[in-house]
Amino acid sequence: MTRVLLATRNAKKLAELRRILAAEDVAGIEIVGLDEVPEFPEAPETGATFEENALAKARDAARATGLPAVADDSGLTVAALNGMPGVLSARWAGRHGDDEANLRLVLGQLADVPDERRAAAFVCAAALVLPDGGETVVRGEWTGALTREPRGSNGFGYDPIFVPEGGTRTSAELEPSEKDEASHRGRALRLLVPHLRALVRG
Known part of the structure; x- marks a missing residue:
């Protein structure tokens, strides 16, 4: 069994990568988080x-x-905010990881922005670095628009105010399997799957 470290303490991210590997039928890899090393x-x-x-x-x-x-x-990334909060998303309201405050700040900043100009995208860059120095970086994007009020209890971060393009439910109203299929992180992690498979094949 090849151990691969997902550099996070976020249990939902760990579960997501494990689900994706299972769905892609990748065997022989054990995903561990930062709490396990x-x-x-x-x-x-x-x-x-x-x-x-x-x-x-x-x-x-x-x-x-x-x-x-x-x-x-x-x-x-929010079009009406010139692509912000971007890399500052987790600490947009000033304190790292305060999802509720971050979400409320973005909604406040968009209070006067009409529905047709509330375009946004979730972006995820995922990197795989091997102990021998090999590196792979991939990027996934999920486009949509922002609601005026949070809806749904699945997911985390800005999920309750993001409606994917072509949909009516927020990301926080989707089932985990639906979100894996469409989300920015799901897209990026799936792009890493061939590289993870190669680790098992050696």
């Missing part, structure tokens, strides 16, 4: 792009543990 200093996310942040996290994790490491950086 010895602690190491994690560099702050200071990159200007999702790709830079994902690579930095994966490099740190591979170097510290000697395991192949996957890391992602994702966020919401």
Whole structure:
């Protein structure tokens, strides 16, 4: 069994990658999270792009543990906010990871923006870094528009205010399997699947 570290403590992200590997019939890989390896200093996310942040996290994790490491950086880009919050999505309201405050701030900033100009996209860059230095970076995008009020209890972050293009339900109203199929993170992680398969084949 090949152990691959997903550089996160987010249980939902771990479950998502495990579901995707199962759906793609990838055997022989055990996904572990940061809570399952010895602690190491994690560099702050200071990159200007999702790709830079994902690579930095994966490099740190591979170097510290000697395991192949996957890391992602994702966020919401809003057309009416000139592409922000972008890489600042998790700390848009000032404190890292305060989903409710971040979501409320974005809704407040868009209060006067008409429905037809509320286009947005979720973006995810995912990086796979191998202990021997091999690196792969992929990108997934999920386009849609923002609601005026949160709806739904599945998901996290900005999911309750994001309606995917062509849909009527928010990302937080979708079943996990539906979200895996369409989401930015699902798209990016699926692009890594051939590279993860190659680890098992050696």
